[in-house]
Amino acid sequence: MATPPPAPKQRWYKTLWQAYTVTARTDKKLPWILGALLLVPLGTGIVLAVISTGLGTKIYAPLTGLMTGVVLALFVLTRRFEKQMYAQMDGTLGGSLAVAQSLRRGWQFADEPVAVDAKSKAVVFQGIGDGGIVLLAEGGRAAKRTVDNTTSRLHKLAPGVPVTPIYVGNGENEVPLKRLNKAIKATKTKSFGWGLRKGLSAGDQQTVRARLRALGGPQIPIPKGIDPNRARADRKGLRGR
Known part of the structure; x- marks a missing residue:
């Protein structure tokens, strides 16, 4: 064809x-x-x-x-x-992902969430860049348990790679959309310190992506176009296969 x-x-x-x-x-x-x-x-x-x-x-x-x-x-x-x-x-599902994907250099964010909690309506998106792994959590503090579980899983799948959760919103200790990209870029200095050569190199980032794809972990069966709020997590995956 x-x-x-x-x-x-x-x-x-x-x-x-x-x-x-x-x-x-x-x-x-x-x-x-x-x-x-x-x-x-x-x-x-x-x-x-x-x-x-x-x-x-x-x-x-x-x-x-x-x-x-x-x-x-x-x-x-x-x-x-x-x-x-x-x-x-602001306040729309996936708004943080749309903003984060506008970053032109240093970061790649997957189109689909890596974790969804239908009960609390929490959604977590994942990005990999020169600052390590970033988790964008939508749903307020109700997303904390989902973020903690995802962070723990990523530490096991990619040991040594910093995982930084960012709670997106307008509440206390949350990052509004207009400051989100700045917060994502700041993770490089926060995790690795100052310096032009600090952070994950392009090769390291590709290795992390390949490892996460290969080892997987809990897979959330959310086809494109499906509302993540109505999705159900793979319970077998959450317990570990």
């Missing part, structure tokens, strides 16, 4: 326009803010060009003002878009 061709990549300007339209639907101040950020530096550059007698200033002042306005507008659009996305994902 012939391999289907890869989907064409979306142009950057289309992605930018989508981010703007999505954000502007609820952020009514956004067009005015972006317009001011674009026009004020450009206007300043034009004024400098008019009052200046130097040829270089007349040429480069408007260009510098335009580029400055574009950079500021893109920065503000990105921040306000992220803020809106975090607000929409």
Whole structure:
């Protein structure tokens, strides 16, 4: 069977326009803010060009003002878009996974949870990166037992690899979505200390992933598209085969 061709990549300007339209639907101040950020530096550059007698200033002042306005507008659009996305994902199942998978370097998070407690509605996602293994726990403090069991199992499957649980939420001792990626990155320094060469190398990370895949452990039968809240853990796996 012939391999289907890869989907064409979306142009950057289309992605930018989508981010703007999505954000502007609820952020009514956004067009005015972006317009001011674009026009004020450009206007300043034009004024400098008019009052200046130097040829270089007349040429480069408007260009510098335009580029400055574009950079500021893109920065503000990105921040306000992220803020809106975090607000929409806050409290939704799998919101922490969506945020964590946006990390571009150093971490990989599996699409499916590694532990689910239907009674407490706790869900735990697993990521492996240069800071070791991170467990993202959704469900508040009710997820503690599930996290403890998962942590104990991972210590046996991957001895010597740090396992850091992060409880995601807006309560006490929980990490909100907007700070989640920062908390994940901080595990490298927390577990291995400062230094460019500190942490798990790419080869070590691949070894850990392969070991976890090979040894497995309790497998949670959750096909894609199934609500993890309705899933039931494999009791035989929990007792050990």
